[in-house]
Amino acid sequence: MDLRLDAVSVRVDGTDLVRELSLDVGHEQVVGLVGPNGSGKSTALRCVYRALKPTTGSVWIGKDDLQSLSLRRSAQAVAALTQESGSDLDFTVEEIVALGRTPHLRGNEPLSYRERELCRQAMEQLDITHLAGRGVLELSGGERQRVLVARALVQEPRVLVLDEPTNHLDIRHQIELLSLLKGSGLTVLVVLHDLNLAAAACDRLGVLAEGRLVVSGSPPEVLTPALIRDVFGVEATIVPHPLTGDPQLLYTLAPDPGHSPGRPPADSISSSPSSAPERQRKTA
Amino acid sequence: MHIAAPPSRTTLVPVVALSVVLAASAVVAIGLGTAVVSPGDTARYLWSGFTGGIIRAEETTQYQIIWQIRTPRVLLAVIVGAGLSVVGVAIQALVRNALADPFILGVSSGASVGAVVVSVFGVLAVFGVFAVSAGAFLGALGATFLVYLISYSRMGVLPLRLVLTGVAMSFGFQAVMSVIIYLAPSSEATSTVLFWSMGSFGAATWGALPVVAVAVVGGTVVLRRFGRPLDVLTLGDETASSLGVDASSVRRGLFVLTAVMTGAMVAVSGAIGFVGLVIPHIVRIVLGAAHHRVLAVAPLVGAIFMVWVDLASRTLVAPRELPLGVITALVGVPVFITLMRRKAYLFGSR
Numbered sequence: 202m203d204l205r206l207d208a209v210s211v212r213v214d215g216t217d218l219v220r221e222l223s224l225d226v227g228h229e230q231v232v233g234l235v236g237p238n239g240s241g242k243s244t245a246l247r248c249v250y251r252a253l254k255p256t257t258g259s260v261w262i263g264k265d266d267l268q269s270l271s272l273r274r275s276a277q278a279v280a281a282l283t284q285e286s287g288s289d290l291d292f293t294v295e296e297i298v299a300l301g302r303t304p305h306l307r308g309n310e311p312l313s314y315r316e317r318e319l320c321r322q323a324m325e326q327l328d329i330t331h332l333a334g335r336g337v338l339e340l341s342g343g344e345r346q347r348v349l350v351a352r353a354l355v356q357e358p359r360v361l362v363l364d365e366p367t368n369h370l371d372i373r374h375q376i377e378l379l380s381l382l383k384g385s386g387l388t389v390l391v392v393l394h395d396l397n398l399a400a401a402a403c404d405r406l407g408v409l410a411e412g413r414l415v416v417s418g419s420p421p422e423v424l425t426p427a428l429i430r431d432v433f434g435v436e437a438t439i440v441p442h443p444l445t446g447d448p449q450l451l452y453t454l455a456p457d458p459g460h461s462p463g464r465p466p467a468d469s470i471s472s473s474p475s476s477a478p479e480r481q482r483k484t485a
Numbered sequence: 486m487h488i489a490a491p492p493s494r495t496t497l498v499p500v501v502a503l504s505v506v507l508a509a510s511a512v513v514a515i516g517l518g519t520a521v522v523s524p525g526d527t528a529r530y531l532w533s534g535f536t537g538g539i540i541r542a543e544e545t546t547q548y549q550i551i552w553q554i555r556t557p558r559v560l561l562a563v564i565v566g567a568g569l570s571v572v573g574v575a576i577q578a579l580v581r582n583a584l585a586d587p588f589i590l591g592v593s594s595g596a597s598v599g600a601v602v603v604s605v606f607g608v609l610a611v612f613g614v615f616a617v618s619a620g621a622f623l624g625a626l627g628a629t630f631l632v633y634l635i636s637y638s639r640m641g642v643l644p645l646r647l648v649l650t651g652v653a654m655s656f657g658f659q660a661v662m663s664v665i666i667y668l669a670p671s672s673e674a675t676s677t678v679l680f681w682s683m684g685s686f687g688a689a690t691w692g693a694l695p696v697v698a699v700a701v702v703g704g705t706v707v708l709r710r711f712g713r714p715l716d717v718l719t720l721g722d723e724t725a726s727s728l729g730v731d732a733s734s735v736r737r738g739l740f741v742l743t744a745v746m747t748g749a750m751v752a753v754s755g756a757i758g759f760v761g762l763v764i765p766h767i768v769r770i771v772l773g774a775a776h777h778r779v780l781a782v783a784p785l786v787g788a789i790f791m792v793w794v795d796l797a798s799r800t801l802v803a804p805r806e807l808p809l810g811v812i813t814a815l816v817g818v819p820v821f822i823t824l825m826r827r828k829a830y831l832f833g834s835r
Contacts, residue, residue, distance in 0.1 A: 250727040276729030285721030289581050290774035292716070300716055304729035309712045309777045356728070 203228045204249065204279075204360050204388050209258035211244050211412075218244040220412040221258070224390075226360075226405075231382055231389040233399040236409035237433055242364075242392040243284065245409070249362045249390060250281035262360060276304035280358035282349050282366050291336040294348050298324055301355030316355075323351040326381065328374070342369030350378060354385075363391040367398065400424055401447045408432055424448045496781045499772070503785035510789050511563060514796045515555045519803055522547055531556065558689040559792055561697070565686070565754045566764075566791025567784035568701035572743045573761030574768075574783050575708050578715045578776065579736050579743075580644040586762035587747045590651040590740075591628040593756030594658035596748065597681040599624020601662050605669045618693065618752040621681060625748035628658060633740060642736060683808040684757030686795050693753045700749035704742055705784055711739060712777030719774075759813040760787055760794075763821045770824045790817075 204226040211219040219241040226232040234242045247253040248260055251272055260267040267275050280301070288297065298320045299312055306312070312320070324330045327347040337345060346369050353361060361382070367375040375395075379402035382389050393399040399406060400420040407417040410432045416423055429437040429450065436453040516527035526547070533540050534552040572587040580589065588594075603609050603620030612619040636642055636650040666675060680688075708715075714735050717725045722732040764787045765779065772778050794812045801807055 247723065250723070252723040252726045271729075272726060272731050273729035276727060279727070281724070281727035283721065283723045283727060285724050288774075289583070289719040290578070290716075290769065292719075292774045296716075296773070296775055297720075300713070300720070300728065303713055303717055306713065308710050 203230075203263065204390060205261040206245065206248070207259050207261060209245065209248055209255045209260060211241070211248065211253060212256040217412050219248075219255075222409075222412070222414050223258075224407050224414060224417060226388055226390050229386055229388055230404045231391065231402060233403035233406045234390065234392045234409060235394070235396060235399055235406055236415075240409040241412035242409055244412075246281070246362050246364050246390065246392060249360075250279055250283070251275055252283070273304050276356070278358055279360045279362065280353040280356035281361075282346075282353050282363040284364050284368075286342070286345060286349075288337055291338045293333070294329060294335055294337055294340070295320060295324070295333045297337050297348055298329075298351045298355055301352035304356065319357070320351075320355050323354040326354065327351040328377070343371055343374060346370055347374065347378075358387065360388045360390070361385070363389070365392050365394060367393065367395065396424065396429075397449050400449065401442070401445065421448050424450065496772075496778050499782050500785065503782065503789065507563065507785055507789050507792070510792045511559050514562075514792045515551055515559050517796055517800060518550070518555060520547065520550055522551060527551060553691075557691045557694055558686045559795065560694060561686050561689040561754060562791045562795040563788040564694070564698050564701050565750045565757065566760060566787040566789070566794075567705065568697070568746055568750050568787075569757065569761035569791075570764040570768075570783040570787025571701075571705045571708055571780060572746050574765040574776065574779050575711075575715065575739055575743050576761070577765055578719050579739055580648050581719060582644065582648050583766070584762070585648060586758070587743065587750075588655075588756050588758070588761070589648060590632045590744070591654040591658055592625045592744065592747045593682065593751060594655045594662065595628020595631075596621040596625040596751040596756065597678055598658050598662050598665075599627070600681050601665050601678060605665055615693070622748045622752035625751050626744055628654065629740070629744035629748070642733065644736075681751070681755045683810050684755035685798075685806065685809060686754055687799075687806060688753070697749045697753050700746050704746040705780070707742060708739070709777070709780045711735065712775070712780055715739075715776040715780075716774075757791075757813065758810040759817050760791060763813075763817045764790060767821060767824055 206222050206224045209219055209222045210217065222241070222245055224232070224234075224245075234245065236242055244253065248255045249267070251267065254268065262270075262275070262278050267279075270278075292300075299316075301320075301323075302312055302316050305316075321330075324333060327350055329344065329347050329351060332340065332344060332348070337348060340348065346366065350363075350366060353363075363382075366378055366382075370378060375398060379398060382391065383402055391403070393402070403420060405418060406420050406423045408415045408423055408428065415432055416428060424439055426437055426439060429435060429439075437450040438453070439448050439450055441447070442449050512524050512527050512531070515531070516522040516524050522530070530540065530544075530548050530551040532538060533548070534556065540548050569587055573585075576585045576587055576589060577583060579585075582589075599620040599622070600617050602624070603617050609616045609619050609623075632647065632651045632654050633642065635654070636647045638646070662678060666678060714725075714730050717728050717730045718732055718735060720728075725732040725735075764783055768779050768783045768786055772782060790813075794809055794816065797812050797816075798807045798809050
């Protein structure tokens with residue numbers, strides 16, 4: 202089941218949040234969306250999990266235009282981890298996980314044995330079995346995030362979209378979550394801020410800036426010092442990971458003076474990393 | 486590793502137990518008052534009343550008190566207690582606010598305006614003795630829809646906006662009401678306002694029961710079917726859409742439903758505060774948050790609570806009556822605080 206964004210534009214109150222975004226996520230591929238704050242990553246994801254309707258363009262799941270499906274039907278195919286972190290009410294962890302079955306159930310229909318087994322497996326996978334009876338409101342941010350991922354898995358989607366899933370997670374759970382995505386057999390579109398983790402976890406990356414897709418391709422194709430400087434406004438050296446060969450970024454802590462993220466001055470590409478601010482900082 | 490038992494099993498015991506307690510409470514409450522009737526006799530009179538059976542001649546006065554005055558009153562307490570609790574549960578989930586109650590959207594002040602308009606200007610005369618109730622019902626509905634319309638934006642109806650609009654509009658309606666009373670200073674208008682803002686079952690008659698009973702029972706049945714969607718709504722609107730639930734349309738539909746239910750209750754009993762706010766929390770503290778359970782148990786708890794509150798209201802300082810709101814608060818506050826402290830209850834973020 203592949204996911205395809207076809208010239209998706211989102212315009213809210215006269216502001217273009219996403220412009221003409223076209224992106225293919227192949228069957229069982231993991232595609233990462235990266236870009237600075239406010240570049241339209243989350244907005245693009247919202248169009249995939251139906252929280253927003255594209256102003257123009259369309260999102261395709263396999264052969265179906267998402268807008269032609271009922272919300273329930275599309276939720277049977279697409280699960281999402283949104284930035285909303287939990288619940289107003291103190292549901293138990295297993296209750297929240299079980300809500301992942303909502304699009305497959307009618308009304309208050311109780312979970313079948315198979316579905317309860319599914320919940321148990323997902324909770325085991327996400328290392329939250331010991332929290333089953335705890336209230337979600339008393340969990341730490343990272344624990345809560347894992348509960349929400351388990352809920353998304355229980356939905357048995359073919360496509361999974363995740364908005365910054367590694368938020369609040371400690372490094373072990375970040376690595377575990379991304380490994381899980383990679384081996385899940387799901388078609389995954391994920392927004393990540395950590396470019397090194399993105400490079401290691403994703404088959405392909407799409408880079409957004411000001412609502413536009415700047416470039417997409419395999420991590421080594423996409424992650425170049427020039428792109429990092431243009432899009433994120435930071436200097437980075439890129440080295441291959443000694444074991445896996447994935448590109449890894451080493452950052453230099455000295456932004457060019459007057460360099461604003463996403464809007465590089467005309468000469469920024471050619472200018473060498475300046476050493477003047479560095480010297481000033483040392484003497485200050 | 487335990488998995489949540491199917492809902493039928495977890496709620497069956499409390500529902501049966503509470504139903505028994507409710508029936509017993511109702512019989513006891515019907516028997517108590519200025520003229521005390523034993524539960525046995527009360528049950529016998531009730532049986533005669535429902536089945537059209539025969540009673541002895543010397544019992545006629547007692548029978549009249551039981552059947553014509555106290556029974557409709559206690560039944561109204563049962564219906565309104567149940568209804569306010571159920572609506573409170575739904576409204577708190579719909580507007581995602583722990584402080585919400587059935588009157589949050591200006592229902593009670595709108596009802597007061599409607600009732601005052603009717604009693605001062607004498608409109609709606611076609612409804613006869615129910616004219617003031619009809620005015621209150623229309624006022625309640627009108628207020629709710631006005632609040633809903635004002636808070637509507639292109640992004641749909643945002644919960645916090647709705648609550649703020651409701652609170653602000655309540656002040657507006659109260660101002661309108663004060664102006665009407667000020668310009669038409671009759672004692673009748675003033676007592677009408679008191680009745681509608683404090684709440685009372687003193688006006689209960691058999692004739693007033695069917696409409697509110699149908700509204701509350703029907704509404705509760707429908708709301709119960711929305712148990713899982715209400716669960717999902719508390720996760721946030723975006724998450725709801727990712728789970729196949731259209732939060733805006735669920736919210737719109739359930740608002741209409743709860744507005745009709747609340748309007749029907751306010752029209753016959755006034756705005757009885759605190760029950761719709763606190764009973765939902767108390768039930769959640771004991772049973773957990775899942776709506777299919779809370780919506781099964783909350784109406785019974787609310788009904789039992791209201792029967793005893795009404796009994797206290799009419800017997801503690803007889804022959805005068807204490808306003809219901811006073812007693813709901815005096816009893817509810819300590820119970821609520823005790824439970825909250827014992828179970829470390831959480832609603833929303835910490």
